[in-house]
Amino acid sequence: xxxxxxxxxxxxxxxxxxxxxxxxxxxxxxxxxxxxxxxxxxxxxxxxxxxxxxxxxxxxxxxxxxxxxxxxxxxxxxxxxxxxxxxxxxxxxxxxxxxxxxxxxxxxxxxxxxxxxxxxxxxxxxxxxxxxxxxxxxxxxxxxxxxxxxxxxxxxxxxxxxxxxxxxxxxxxxxxxxxxxxxxxxxxxxxxxxx
Amino acid sequence: xxxxxxxxxxxxxxxxxxxxxxxxxxxxxxxxxxxxxxxxxxxxxxxxxxxxxxxxxxxxxxxxxxxxxxxxxxxxxxxxxxxxxxxxxxxxxxxxxxxxxxxxxxxxxxxxxxxxxxxxxxxxxxxxxxxxxxxxxxxxxxxxxxxxxxxxxxxxxxxxxxxxxxxxxxxxxxxxxxxxxxxxxxxxxxxxxxxxxxxxxxxxxxxxxxxxxxxxxxxxxxxxxxxxxxxxxxxxxxxxxxxxxxxxxxxxxxxxxxxxxxxxxxxxxxxxxxxxxxxxxxxxxxxxxxxxxxxxxxxxxxxxxxxxxxxxxxxxxxxxxxxxxxxxxxxxxxxxxxxxxxxxxxxxxxxxxxxxxxxxxxxxxxxxxxxxxxxxxxxxxxxxxxxxxxxxxxxxxxxxxxxxxxxxxxxxxxxxxxxxxxxxxxxxxxxxxxxxxxxxxxxxxxxxxxxxxxxxxxxxxxxxxxx
Numbered sequence: 221x222x223x224x225x226x227x228x229x230x231x232x233x234x235x236x237x238x239x240x241x242x243x244x245x246x247x248x249x250x251x252x253x254x255x256x257x258x259x260x261x262x263x264x265x266x267x268x269x270x271x272x273x274x275x276x277x278x279x280x281x282x283x284x285x286x287x288x289x290x291x292x293x294x295x296x297x298x299x300x301x302x303x304x305x306x307x308x309x310x311x312x313x314x315x316x317x318x319x320x321x322x323x324x325x326x327x328x329x330x331x332x333x334x335x336x337x338x339x340x341x342x343x344x345x346x347x348x349x350x351x352x353x354x355x356x357x358x359x360x361x362x363x364x365x366x367x368x369x370x371x372x373x374x375x376x377x378x379x380x381x382x383x384x385x386x387x388x389x390x391x392x393x394x395x396x397x398x399x400x401x402x403x404x405x406x407x408x409x410x411x412x413x414x415x
Numbered sequence: 416x417x418x419x420x421x422x423x424x425x426x427x428x429x430x431x432x433x434x435x436x437x438x439x440x441x442x443x444x445x446x447x448x449x450x451x452x453x454x455x456x457x458x459x460x461x462x463x464x465x466x467x468x469x470x471x472x473x474x475x476x477x478x479x480x481x482x483x484x485x486x487x488x489x490x491x492x493x494x495x496x497x498x499x500x501x502x503x504x505x506x507x508x509x510x511x512x513x514x515x516x517x518x519x520x521x522x523x524x525x526x527x528x529x530x531x532x533x534x535x536x537x538x539x540x541x542x543x544x545x546x547x548x549x550x551x552x553x554x555x556x557x558x559x560x561x562x563x564x565x566x567x568x569x570x571x572x573x574x575x576x577x578x579x580x581x582x583x584x585x586x587x588x589x590x591x592x593x594x595x596x597x598x599x600x601x602x603x604x605x606x607x608x609x610x611x612x613x614x615x616x617x618x619x620x621x622x623x624x625x626x627x628x629x630x631x632x633x634x635x636x637x638x639x640x641x642x643x644x645x646x647x648x649x650x651x652x653x654x655x656x657x658x659x660x661x662x663x664x665x666x667x668x669x670x671x672x673x674x675x676x677x678x679x680x681x682x683x684x685x686x687x688x689x690x691x692x693x694x695x696x697x698x699x700x701x702x703x704x705x706x707x708x709x710x711x712x713x714x715x716x717x718x719x720x721x722x723x724x725x726x727x728x729x730x731x732x733x734x735x736x737x738x739x740x741x742x743x744x745x746x747x748x749x750x751x752x753x754x755x756x757x758x759x760x761x762x763x764x765x766x767x768x769x770x771x772x773x774x775x776x777x778x779x780x781x782x783x784x785x786x787x788x789x790x791x792x793x794x795x796x797x798x799x800x801x802x803x804x805x806x807x808x809x810x811x812x813x814x815x816x817x818x819x820x821x822x823x824x825x826x827x828x829x830x831x832x833x834x835x836x837x838x839x840x841x842x843x844x845x846x847x848x849x850x851x852x853x854x855x856x857x858x859x860x861x862x863x864x865x866x867x868x869x870x871x872x873x874x875x876x877x878x879x880x881x882x
Contacts, residue, residue: 236733238708247826253500265849301847302544305561326642402431406430
């Protein structure tokens with residue numbers, strides 16, 4: 221897993237609530253057996269008319285050239301629905317390192333963290349402040365300090381992440397390495413807790 | 416100390432609590448399917464690690480399979496390759512597979528309970544959000560991502576923070592024509608598609624106790640649609656009677672030991688929930704969704720909200736976006752509106768009782784000639800039972816074809832899709848944009864309301880068709 225410490229970047233504002241994982245990556249693209257190349261189909265049916273890559277929808281934010289950056293900012297309940305980790309893979313493959321929202325669905329949040337994409341939960345008021353910024357303005361995220369800052373205004377907020385996940389993210393460790401190191405404890409647990 | 420049902424099971428499965436971090440939770444049963452497992456198999460292979468407890472894993476092919484001519488090779492090359500990859504991986508790693516053509520094949524959340532694999536007190540995971548279904552047996556069951564599938568492969572554990580607990584009590588008697596699907600659609604409409612995020616939900620109350628196991632599964636199945644980590648119902652005599660005698664159910668002395676333990680699985684009287692919600696069963700009408708998330712639902716006789724009723728600008732914008740997608744108008748009623756498709760199936764409503772409900776409505780009648788149908792049993796076993804009870808003849812006489820087991824038109828992944836712009840009255844669990852195919856307009860309902868639409872070709876209040 222890739223590590224993440226600090227990032228300053230422009231952002232892409234997605235002012236839509238309840239963005240579900242079927243929008244992030246429609247099911248017809250889940251036939252792959254590897255994790256690669258999902259970025260080109262990120263938000264596929266919001267990006268293109270009739271599934272046609274030559275016909276981008278002008279009103280969708282990923283198609284608006286003034287917006288760019290490694291941070292996606294979305295309205296509340298981002299990532300609801302299916303558990304497909306393909307949603308996190310497509311966001312990462314597209315080039316996002318951080319997703320900001322006022323509220324994340326549980327499974328998506330875990331999936332993002334397990335792939336080195338940092339979900340940053342902010343208050344509704346702070347989210348509105350971010351949405352009020354222009355396309356040239358940047359956000360800065362400092363994982364060690366657990367802060368997100370709107371660089372132009374200096375407005376800043378602290379965000380929550382447990383210290384275990386923070387350490388993993390800062391160093392690029394993953395949970396599987398941790399669990400593999402626990403084998404003996406797990407075997408002992410099995411012996412005393414036989415179902 | 417008084418504990419909730421959830422806490423009793425969770426606490427028994429915590430191998431280790433990491434300070435200011437997640438718990439390492441031991442997993443008793445792991446279901447896998449073709450879509451979310453291949454990358455996890457390659458993951459452990461890349462690490463040079465073998466499966467830690469292959470005997471605790473059961474595999475099936477359901478999402479990406481056709482529901483006609485399953486005896487032939489899958490036509491779509493990518494789908495075929497994915498299903499073949501599952502076969503190869505299971506063979507290589509010693510995992511039991513109920514693949515296409517096997518008598519136990521079916522939707523993962525239908526076959527687990529049907530085979531007696533799902534039992535009270537277990538922790539159960541699957542790379543599929545509707546794993547919450549298994550909570551109907553008083554187990555902790557939830558969907559996980561592929562990285563977590565890999566964790567269970569490698570160490571039979573996952574790492575998750577303990578969720579908060581919510582109890583939803585439904586007391587009283589349901590109206591005639593109202594079934595468990597209406598209960599869960601009503602709850603989600605009340606608390607929204609994110610109303611239970613961060614919580615594990617226990618459903619309780621006299622209306623829940625009165626439900627069959629299959630009806631309970633429908634409710635737990637859709638827990639994820641309000642954001643909950645999972646949903647569960649305390650096991651009782653209904654649960655024990657359902658499990659007894661099934662293929663993988665314990666027998667003899669083991670049955671007695673297990674049964675004694677299962678009887679301890681209930682929420683203590685003084686246990687505290689973070690949130691508690693009370694609902695009167697008689698307040699629930701047959702429900703239908705009108706929007707693009709399962710929280711956008713109302714009584715089948717209801718009126719869509721006005722745009723002005725949304726004060727928040729983003730919410731208003733989202734409502735208008737949903738109306739546009741669905742081709743509906745704020746303030747309108749749905750009753751009598753023509754629909755083009757009816758889908759009966761999915762891990763929510765594809766069990767034998769669902770087919771009995773539908774058959775009871777269509778018996779001796781003809782389907783509306785304009786309605787296209789996708790009627791799909793959840794498993795080979797359900798399909799067999801449909802025949803054994805002669806329900807297939809009732810459907811055939813009504814002009815309706817019954818297909819073969821699979822997820823079918825629930826998710827727009829396999830061949831079964833709803834054409835763009837058309838309405839589909841669906842017993843599945845999600846009405847997201849494009850869920851049943853690009854541009855498809857899904858309306859979620861109970862099997863009874865779906866049966867009514869089969870006959871009338873319109874959105875119908877099933878209560879008017881019952882004596």
